[in-house]
Amino acid sequence: MILSAPPFLLNLKSACLTISQELPQETRVASFDLAGRLWTAMSGGAAFRRGLDGKIIAKWGAAEIRQRRSLPPDDTQQLLLETSQMAASALAALPPSSDSLLRQVLEAAAAFTPERAAADAGQFRQVYSPIGILPPDHYTALVLQAASGCPFNTCTFCSFYKSRPFHVKTPPELADHIRAVKSYLGRGLSLRRTLFLGDANALSIPMPQLMAQLEVIHRHLDVPALGGLYAFCDGFSGEQKSYQDYAALVQAGFQRTYIGLESGSPDLINLLQKPGTPQEAIRAVRRMKEGGLAVGVIILLGAGGQAYSRRHVAESIAALNAMPLDQDDIVYFSELVETEEGPPTARNAFKSSLRPLSPDACQEQAHQIEEGLVFTGGSTPHISRYDIRDFIY
Numbered sequence: 001m002i003l004s005a006p007p008f009l010l011n012l013k014s015a016c017l018t019i020s021q022e023l024p025q026e027t028r029v030a031s032f033d034l035a036g037r038l039w040t041a042m043s044g045g046a047a048f049r050r051g052l053d054g055k056i057i058a059k060w061g062a063a064e065i066r067q068r069r070s071l072p073p074d075d076t077q078q079l080l081l082e083t084s085q086m087a088a089s090a091l092a093a094l095p096p097s098s099d100s101l102l103r104q105v106l107e108a109a110a111a112f113t114p115e116r117a118a119a120d121a122g123q124f125r126q127v128y129s130p131i132g133i134l135p136p137d138h139y140t141a142l143v144l145q146a147a148s149g150c151p152f153n154t155c156t157f158c159s160f161y162k163s164r165p166f167h168v169k170t171p172p173e174l175a176d177h178i179r180a181v182k183s184y185l186g187r188g189l190s191l192r193r194t195l196f197l198g199d200a201n202a203l204s205i206p207m208p209q210l211m212a213q214l215e216v217i218h219r220h221l222d223v224p225a226l227g228g229l230y231a232f233c234d235g236f237s238g239e240q241k242s243y244q245d246y247a248a249l250v251q252a253g254f255q256r257t258y259i260g261l262e263s264g265s266p267d268l269i270n271l272l273q274k275p276g277t278p279q280e281a282i283r284a285v286r287r288m289k290e291g292g293l294a295v296g297v298i299i300l301l302g303a304g305g306q307a308y309s310r311r312h313v314a315e316s317i318a319a320l321n322a323m324p325l326d327q328d329d330i331v332y333f334s335e336l337v338e339t340e341e342g343p344p345t346a347r348n349a350f351k352s353s354l355r356p357l358s359p360d361a362c363q364e365q366a367h368q369i370e371e372g373l374v375f376t377g378g379s380t381p382h383i384s385r386y387d388i389r390d391f392i393y
């Protein structure tokens with residue numbers, strides 16, 4: 001539903017409400033989920049995205065020189081004040097006979113002040129452990145933490161789950177978690193596009209436990225309406241399941257799993273202290289595909305720096321070409337980046353790549369790998385970039 005309430009244009013969809021405001025010097029835009037939480041905004045030449053955890057990422061500049069930063073607390077407050085006031089003004093301009101859902105969402109958006117947003121982020125932290133990372137095609141997924149943490153936690157480049165032990169939720173724990181997530185999101189659930197089972201490597205959960213968890217999920221949520229199930233899986237654990245297991249998981253609603261192959265070079269995988277081998281990942285992908293499960297395979301650009309660059313390219317091409325990838329699958333190129341928030345181990349891993357690759361050299365590495373890929377099945381996977389600095393949830 002699109003409604004004009006000058007100077008505002010209101011667009012209420014099944015997932016969100018967008019308010020546009022014409023100002024003499026710019027058009028300001030803010031989108032909210034149906035519970036009134038700020039989701040995205042455009043103002044002052046920058047685009048903003050707010051995660052449920054309260055963090056906001058700002059991006060500005062032309063595509064080739066795009067800049068980004070995490071908003072500091074003062075700027076976060078300022079933006080939330082601006083967008084809640086915009087919603088309040090749009091509410092005041094609304095004709096009295098307007099749709100009641102539109103009015104309710106606007107009221108909630110107007111009430112989403114910095115204080116309300118801080119309380120909401122606090123509630124989020126009661127329901128979820130920190131969500132380390134998702135594949136870019138699942139940034140608006142409904143995450144269910146079927147497990148917490150990573151069963152390995154050894155990889156030198158990864159700092160996402162270092163602070164928590166691995167724990168698989170029992171069916172009653174998972175049921176409580178789902179109830180808490182639904183109650184927290186309220187109407188905001190409508191923004192969520194897919195169901196992603198967290199945390200790292202949730203697909204590594206042994207079949208009896210995983211199937212019991214899936215039963216719980218189906219009891220509480222309409223899995224097909226939410227776009228099906230997705231999860232990460234490492235190649236080593238992926239090989240522990242049979243193709244019949246994967247067929248059963250597809251039957252239960254799984255659509256695709258994401259595998260951090262990182263590199264096709266076994267030596268580089270050793271250096272990164274990643275469990276398993278590229279050969280195990282290749283066998284796992286074959287079984288998954290045989291069972292009807294699509295895959296997303298992630299290559300870590302710049303891993304091993306200049307010392308490993310040639311082998312990384314050549315052996316990653318060989319590994320990807322050994323996988324029966326088709327149009328249901330995705331190959332992601334993710335650049336090894338140093339993040340300010342990472343613990344010393346992650347920062348050291350970055351620096352210990354002796355001579356790290358520049359961002360341009362990483363892109364060249366992606367180009368070289370892409371050039372070497374040969375897909376014989378008649379259809380090709382999607383090939384895309386994955387920048388972990390863009391992630392918020």
Ligand code: SF4
Pocket residue numbers: 150151152153154155158159160161200201234260274
């Ligand atoms: S990269 Fe994956 S397997 Fe390695 S520590 Fe991180 S989450 Fe665990």
